[in-house]
Structures are given as structure tokens and as C-alpha cells.
Amino acid sequence: MQTNRKSxxxxxxxxxxxxxxxxxxxxxxxxxxxxxxxxxxLWVKREDATGLGFGGNKLRKLDYVLHEALAKGADTxxxxxxxQSNSQRQVAxxxxxxxxACHLAVYQGRLAPPAPEYKTSxxxxxxxxxxxxxxxxxxxxxxxxxxxxxxxxxxxxGHKPYFVPYGVSNALGAVGYxxxxxxxxxxxxxxxxxxxxxxxxxxxxxxxxxxVVGAAVxxxxxxxxxxxxxxxxxxVQTDVVKFARxxxxxxxxxxxxxxxxxxxxxxxxxxxxxxxxxxxxIRLAGRLEALALDPVYSGKGLAGLIALIRxxxxxxxxxxxxxxxxxxxxxFAYQSALCI
Numbered sequence: 229m230q231t232n233r234k235s236x237x238x239x240x241x242x243x244x245x246x247x248x249x250x251x252x253x254x255x256x257x258x259x260x261x262x263x264x265x266x267x268x269x270l271w272v273k274r275e276d277a278t279g280l281g282f283g284g285n286k287l288r289k290l291d292y293v294l295h296e297a298l299a300k301g302a303d304t305x306x307x308x309x310x311x312q313s314n315s316q317r318q319v320a321x322x323x324x325x326x327x328x329a330c331h332l333a334v335y336q337g338r339l340a341p342p343a344p345e346y347k348t349s350x351x352x353x354x355x356x357x358x359x360x361x362x363x364x365x366x367x368x369x370x371x372x373x374x375x376x377x378x379x380x381x382x383x384x385x386g387h388k389p390y391f392v393p394y395g396v397s398n399a400l401g402a403v404g405y406x407x408x409x410x411x412x413x414x415x416x417x418x419x420x421x422x423x424x425x426x427x428x429x430x431x432x433x434x435x436x437x438x439x440v441v442g443a444a445v446x447x448x449x450x451x452x453x454x455x456x457x458x459x460x461x462x463x464v465q466t467d468v469v470k471f472a473r474x475x476x477x478x479x480x481x482x483x484x485x486x487x488x489x490x491x492x493x494x495x496x497x498x499x500x501x502x503x504x505x506x507x508x509x510i511r512l513a514g515r516l517e518a519l520a521l522d523p524v525y526s527g528k529g530l531a532g533l534i535a536l537i538r539x540x541x542x543x544x545x546x547x548x549x550x551x552x553x554x555x556x557x558x559x560f561a562y563q564s565a566l567c568i
Contacts, residue, residue, distance in 0.1 A: 235446070246290075246294055249291050253277045255415040261513070265534065269544075273550070281320070294392075302388050307391075313334075317355055331363060339499060345560065350561030397437075403438065405439065422450070427532070427550050429528055441481050445481050454468065454489060455494050499524070507568070510568070523559070523562045
């Protein structure tokens with residue numbers, strides 16, 4: 229059987245995108261954090277620098293997903309998440325930029341507000357600033373049911389809504405996120421190193437699925453390591469496998485379930501609740517590298533990476549990339565809980 233030898237860039241080129249994200253994002257050394265931890269050589273992929281609406285990793289997915297929305301004639305974008313969802317904020321910003329109405333199902337009850345400012349500042353404030361219409365709904369554990377119900381309600385009233393899943397995580401979103409690997413492959417080669425691993429926070433699974441599929445084509449020797457931040461590692465693993473398998477079909481790319489690694493034990497007591505290791509990681513990133521990590525996603529991702537380094541996962545002469553998924557606005561909603 230002949231192997232499809234097309235490059236990742238060629239595979240991605242057939243999928244149209246809007247250009248919402250400012251790309252490529254920088255790949256930078258973290259020399260001070262490397263010295264503090266005693267190796268390995270650490271790098272950061274700055275997905276917080278994608279631009280629109282304070283940036284973040286979801287904009288790569290939205291570039292592709294919302295192209296489909298416009299092609300289908302949508303006049304309204306519908307998505308959802310918790311009060312301080314980074315995904316909701318990026319959806320709201322993209323909708324505003326495109327001149328589309330935006331309705332968001334805001335899940336209440338998944339976590340107790342960790343600070344008095346939780347419900348009004350940070351991402352919640354930006355959602356209102358970007359003009360999204362917010363619909364409070366109870367958290368049931370089903371991430372997409374309330375979003376789909378909102379789509380149905382809007383259709384009845386004559387709108388043309390487009391469903392954006394929780395976390396912008398589906399097969400097309402994963403295809404969009406594979407573009408990160410295409411960038412890292414070129415940037416690492418220019419900088420003269422081959423990363424042993426790319427480490428990131430994982431929850432709704434689309435980001436990790438895209439990384440796994442992209443790496444299978446362009447960086448097969450680089451391990452993709454997802455740090456579970458939902459305290460649901462089995463569910464995350466299942467979803468990554470599902471989206472990666474679907475995305476690999478779209479890209480005509482290989483997929484091996486053995487390449488999906490979800491690391492448990494670093495989510496703290498629950499989703500959205502920062503613990504001591506999260507706060508340490510946020511402090512270290514800020515004071516050593518001037519990076520603003522959030523307490524729900526990127527802070528827990530770095531906490532997991534630090535724990536793996538301290539456990540001896542990599543040699544000092546290896547190179548490891550930390551994927552900064554963004555989320556800085558949430559810091560302001562957690563300010564009094566972080567004691568920084």
C-alpha cells in the first residue's frame with residue numbers, strides 16, 4: 229500500500245479559512261524557567277498571541293469553523309461554556325468582527341464562584357463588551373445540549389443559527405488546530421532544534437486532537453502530551469480519540485490511538501478550581517517569563533509540565549514546548565482567589 233506523502237501544509241491547504249487569527253504565533257525560549265527547573269530546554273508556543281478578542285487557541289479553530297458558517301448563510305453564531313469560558317469570549321469576538329449575532333449558553337453550577345468578581349469581570353465582561361446575548365442555563369454535564377436547544381429556539385424565530393460546539397471542538401476544529409504543528413515544524417527547524425514533546429492543557433479535546441493528527445504527518449518523533457484540566461481524564465481521552473480519528477479522515481492522515489496521551493492528576497480538586505501547583509505555575513510564568521497564564525487552563529497545563537519535569541520525564545538536553553493556549557482575561561475574575 230502506497231503511503232500518502234503530501235505535506236501537512238498541502239493537506240491543510242484544501243480547507244478554506246477566514247484569517248481571523250494572527251498567524252504564525254511566536255515560538256520563544258523560556259530560558260529563565262529552564263534554569264529555575266534545571267532543564268530540559270523549555271520553549272513556549274504563544275497561542276495567546278493570536279490577536280482578536282485578547283487571543284487564544286480557539287481562534288485557529290474558528291478560522292475554519294466560521295468559514296463554514298458563512299458559507300451556509302448563517303446570521304447568528306451559537307455556542308456556550310461556563311461563565312469564564314475563554315472559548316465563549318473568542319466566539320463572541322469573532323462574531324462581532326464578522327457582523328454576526330452571537331448567542332451564548334452560559335452554564336451555571338459547574339463550579340462555585342471562586343471569587344466575588346467571578347461573574348462580572350474577565351471573560352464575562354468581554355462577552356458583554358463584544359455584544360453577545362447571554363443565556364444562563366443549568367450545568368447538566370452535557371456540554372452541547374443547551375447550545376443545541378438554543379439553536380432550535382433561534383430557528384423557530386426565523387434566524388439562521390450556526391452551532392459552534394463547546395470549546396470549538398469537533399473534527400473541523402481539530403483540522404484547524406493542526407495548523408499549529410505546521411508552524412512549529414518550520415519554526416523549530418529554523419531555530420535549530422527538534423522538540424521531544426509538546427505539552428498543553430486539554431479539556432474539550434479538539435486542540436489535542438489537532439496536535440496529534442498534525443504531528444503524525446509532520447513531527448512523528450514529537451510526543452503530544454495533554455494535561456487533563458477537567459478532572460475527567462477518561463472522558464478527555466475518549467473525546468481526543470474521536471475527534472482525532474475524524475480529523476485524520478478529513479486530512480487523509482494516519483492516526484494511531486497509542487499516540488493519544490492524557491496525563492491525569494494535575495487538575496486540582498475540580499475543574500475551574502486552582503490549587504497550590506496551579507498558583508505556583510502562574511507565579512513562575514509571570515515572574516520568570518512575563519507570561520500571563522489563567523487558573524483554569526494554561527496555569528494547570530504548566531503545573532502539569534513542571535510536575536513531569538520534576539519527576540524526570542525528560543533529559544536536560546532535550547527540548548520541550550509548552551503550548552500557551554491563552555486565557556489571561558480570566559485572571560481578573562480570579563484575582564482575590566489567587567493571592568498574588
